[in-house]
Every structure is written in structure tokens, then in C-alpha cells.
Amino acid sequence: METVVIVIHLMVIVALVAVVLLQKSEGGALGIGGGNSFMTTRGQGNVLTRATGILAAAFFATSLLLTALTRYGATPSSVLDQVQTTPAPATSDTTTSTPGPASGGFGNILDQLNQGSGTTDGAPATPAEPQVPTSQ
Numbered sequence: 001m002e003t004v005v006i007v008i009h010l011m012v013i014v015a016l017v018a019v020v021l022l023q024k025s026e027g028g029a030l031g032i033g034g035g036n037s038f039m040t041t042r043g044q045g046n047v048l049t050r051a052t053g054i055l056a057a058a059f060f061a062t063s064l065l066l067t068a069l070t071r072y073g074a075t076p077s078s079v080l081d082q083v084q085t086t087p088a089p090a091t092s093d094t095t096t097s098t099p100g101p102a103s104g105g106f107g108n109i110l111d112q113l114n115q116g117s118g119t120t121d122g123a124p125a126t127p128a129e130p131q132v133p134t135s136q
Contacts, residue, residue, distance in 0.1 A: 002069050009062040016055040023048050083109065 002066070005062055005065055005069065009059070009066060012055055012058045012062060016052070016059055019048055019051050019055060023052070080109075
């Protein structure tokens with residue numbers, strides 16, 4: 001289904017480019033264009049303008065349909081699903097009963113961050129005392 005819509009979308013794009021290029025220039029930019037005498041009747045503007053509008057609407061419709069088809073087949077995902085959790089190395093202290101990095105469990109992101117700071121019980125690490133310079 002998606003391939004059929006892509007092919008239709010590409011045909012609409014090619015037709016839209018062709019219709020826009022067939023339109024007569026209104027002058028302006030350094031005299032470029034305006035010499036095309038392919039369709040010289042007064043109805044030219046009306047036909048090409050209407051065709052451009054129809055093709056533009058078809059372009060937007062196929063774009064929205066492709067977006068809907070893509071999101072319909074996708075499974076919901078989360079950034080947190082992409083984080084790989086690995087078991088932490090076992091430590092010699094096995095007195096804690098909560099599953100986490102200290103007991104060899106998987107833990108979550110916060111447990112992994114706490115492991116890096118040196119605490120495993122969820123309490124914040126105590127800061128070191130500030131060093132006061134002594135004058136001699």
C-alpha cells in the first residue's frame with residue numbers, strides 16, 4: 001500500500017513541476033521568461049491555475065497519507081527504552097535487601113548514577129569539607 005502511494009506521490013510531484021513551468025511569467029525579474037507562446041489563449045491562466053491547485057491539494061493529501069501510513073505501522077517507542085541496562089558488578093557488601101546495583105540487580109538510571117557517586121542507598125553523597133588556607 002505504501003509503495004502505491006509513493007508512486008502516486010511522485011507522479012503528482014512531476015505533474016506539479018510541469019504545470020508550474022508551463023505557466024507564463026508575469027515579467028519582472030530582469031526580463032526573464034514571458035516569451036513562451038505554447039498556450040496563448042486567455043483561458044490558459046484559468047486552466048493552469050486550476051490544475052496547479054488540484055495538484056497541490058493532491059500533493060498535500062498524499063503527503064499526509066504517507067505520514068499516517070508510516071505512523072500506523074510503527075510501534076510506540078521511548079527514549080528510556082533505548083538505554084541499555086546492564087547488571088552492575090557484584091560488591092562484597094550484600095547486606096542491602098533492595099534490588100539495585102549493590103545487590104547485583106539491574107537497577108534503573110538513578111541507581112546507576114548513584115553508583116557512580118559512591119552511594120547505593122539513595123542518599124546524596126556527603127560533600128568533602130572545604131579546605132581553609134592557612135596563612136603563615
